Amino acid sequence: MKIDPSSPADLSAQIATAIRDAIIGGRLIVDQRLPSEAELAEQFEVSRPTVREALKRLAAQSLIRTQRGATGGAFVNRLSFPDAYAQQITTSTLLLSMNAVSFETACEARFALERACAPLSAERRTADHLATMRAEIHRQAQAGLTDEAFCASDVAFHRALVDGAGNPVLSYQLAGAVEAMQPLMNMITFTARDRARIIALHEGIANAVEAQDGKAVTAGLTALEAETQDLAQSVFAARAARNAGKAG
Amino acid sequence: MKIDPSSPADLSAQIATAIRDAIIGGRLIVDQRLPSEAELAEQFEVSRPTVREALKRLAAQSLIRTQRGATGGAFVNRLSFPDAYAQQITTSTLLLSMNAVSFETACEARFALERACAPLSAERRTADHLATMRAEIHRQAQAGLTDEAFCASDVAFHRALVDGAGNPVLSYQLAGAVEAMQPLMNMITFTARDRARIIALHEGIANAVEAQDGKAVTAGLTALEAETQDLAQSVFAARAARNAGKAG
């Protein structure tokens, strides 16, 4: 592993890239200990702070973990599913919030992906997944629920549906799509009638999942997508009209 | 923004979290300049190297960018789609390689997600997308192509299909699923007959996309999934048998 001191890029970035490539390329394997900071500094012919900045970059991506003490050091970290979930959600959320992605586009992507899980989930869901879905529907029907809590329950409902497919890779991929929608959904105010319609659709989906009828699950999700898009459109239209009224 | 010096967590990690939360929460907006390192050090009552480690953590996640010079500093970075793609691919690839995810599971997830794009892509694909797909099919048929190049072309074909849906969020989500499969696919050796079958399936898919027949695209992907799973199974079975022979 070598770096180029004459490169315009920061030394710490170069070192981080070199180590990252070694991890991705399998030359450093999970739980393997990296040389100590002092040794790395010597190898790369830089100072310890520079090495530390490189290691912090890697730590930020969960590629390594560090331990203090006599037998401590930096170790190649196994990227766990929960860590990957968290990164996925953060990235997706920021991507949506920073790039003026329309509600319509995000919503379409989210439901398209979720429909991909529908047949598998209908086939494989356990009683647990079904119970979670029912419990969340029950929660959604409670009076006095804030819009945020309603949305959170909505997310939990859909996660149960996705997890029902029994494919952790699929669950991981969907985590970003489903969770990143939450801030967008939170911009919507749900009237009692809106909630009733959504809950009815959720019940239809849960019933289809219980009956292990993949096509019905897919159809239910499509209907829910249409309902969500309509709702968002009317909310945003009303808001725009109110603002125009203010301006006029 | 405050940190807790008595917390067991590293100060630099705490500072990074505080700034990240400010960005996610919208208190720091895109292109806004953060205080200089010296000012941040004063605010958080830590030294400059500690602040720098925190900033490097954020830079590793593309949350900020830094500029040298008189008017330089750290700026909140707009997370671009390409950056998000790259992060997504890295995370997905590592997740698969470090967690003993079976080929079967990864393959199932990938094709399930890709089928989610099929109807949209059939409806909206441009001539460009179609041309890319045809070009990649042509490349795949060339003699003397290495397995790696064949796989790379396969990825390009499927990306064109996904991009055809015209939904950048969907493309972003799929990037991880499709690209992360490549290392796994590279473990397979493709005989000429295998390639011919795959190319035939690709042609069927391209024809369906050209005809804007979403159901046929979905069916083609399902057939390709079955073919891929069969192929992988036989390759791995043969390899296992050879290893057993050696051991015996």
Next chain:
DNA sequence: TGTAGATTTAATGTCAGACAATTAAACTCC
């Protein structure tokens, strides 16, 4: 002999201060 406690040691975490490199703005001179 075994174990509890003290010591050692090796590593990361943090600090202070300095200098180098870079870049934009301010200034100066023609």
Next chain:
DNA sequence: GGAGTTTAATTGTCTGACATTAAATCTACA
């Protein structure tokens, strides 16, 4: 007024030191 020079602000890097942590080792005592 414009080209070149200077200045100032900021990040990048280095050196050396000390603090903190935790495992391993040693020591004393039962």
